[in-house]
Amino acid sequence: MVAPIEFHFDFSSPYGYLASYRIDAIAEAVGREVIWRPYLLGAAFKATGQSPLVSQPLRGSYSLRDMERSARKLQVPLVFPDGFPMPTQAAGRAFYWLDARDPRKARDLAKALYRAAFAQGRNIAPRDVVADVAAEIGLDRDEVLTAIETPAVKEKLRTETESAIARGIFGSPFVIVDGEPFWGNDRLEEVRDWLKSGGW
């Protein structure tokens, strides 16, 4: 029995969005599962002294260009929603609420939220929008709205975020394969090679 690979991401991360199209196929090709783990990148930024990349001098304009170029290469749509980079507490909470019940459906929700944001340009910060997206994949809108405000669900996202940072996770996407960390959409080829070869 091989261990699943871990896919850590923030719902506001364009590079995480790009990776979301590819990570499952990369794992499936070698018979692995993927555990999807959203967390709050802003909390990691506090730990690393960083700020959102797109807001930084010089690096910001380059990264927007690189994100668009990366999307064109992968032939996937990419737009930047109003409010980007946006808070993702509501999205993360909805994910973990559902993940405790149906991990496969939670993954579908994660993909739907990413596409709502970066393919459709919707600001997924408000809980209403998260609930809309959830309803679009067949979930109960009111149930999702309630879940987002449930203390235990809020606590779960906080715990996941703190635990990720404590383990040295600081970016999005951030993939862990058998204890080996890979940061960035541009490391997915290495993730694939590592999975196939067992490392180097």
Next chain:
Amino acid sequence: MVAPIEFHFDFSSPYGYLASYRIDAIAEAVGREVIWRPYLLGAAFKATGQSPLVSQPLRGSYSLRDMERSARKLQVPLVFPDGFPMPTQAAGRAFYWLDARDPRKARDLAKALYRAAFAQGRNIAPRDVVADVAAEIGLDRDEVLTAIETPAVKEKLRTETESAIARGIFGSPFVIVDGEPFWGNDRLEEVRDWLKSGGW
């Protein structure tokens, strides 16, 4: 006549060192020349609000691991010299002094300095060490020592650094192909694809 590609780097950058093994072959494969352009990454850090990656919480330990993993993948040696990350004024000045006389030899010097630092573990900050390395590839040691202290040569490195930052260059390696910027050793595959395909 196709334009040369630009290879911007800092002599203290392990990712620049790794790229230094590959950039010429990538350009040659499509009949291009490479213009090597060292600059002072510390000045770019002031513009971007960054600090040396390896000194940053969480990101530092990850990046050291990633540098070593990247070197193993490329099957090139990588050691971190005493004093790393080290000042590279002397190295940059020696480069530009020689570049004005013999660009091909200046490139040889750049490669020799990078290997002295990251293959042999020598701290190339002191001008004496830069002069030693220059002498090892056949240059006159005293002439190099004099050049490093020449005001016009100092000014040249300053100007190159300011000009690079003014053009939006902020990392190492940083490659420009027909106006298109690529940041990072991990973008060299994209540089190769871009050169072959003319972009996407």
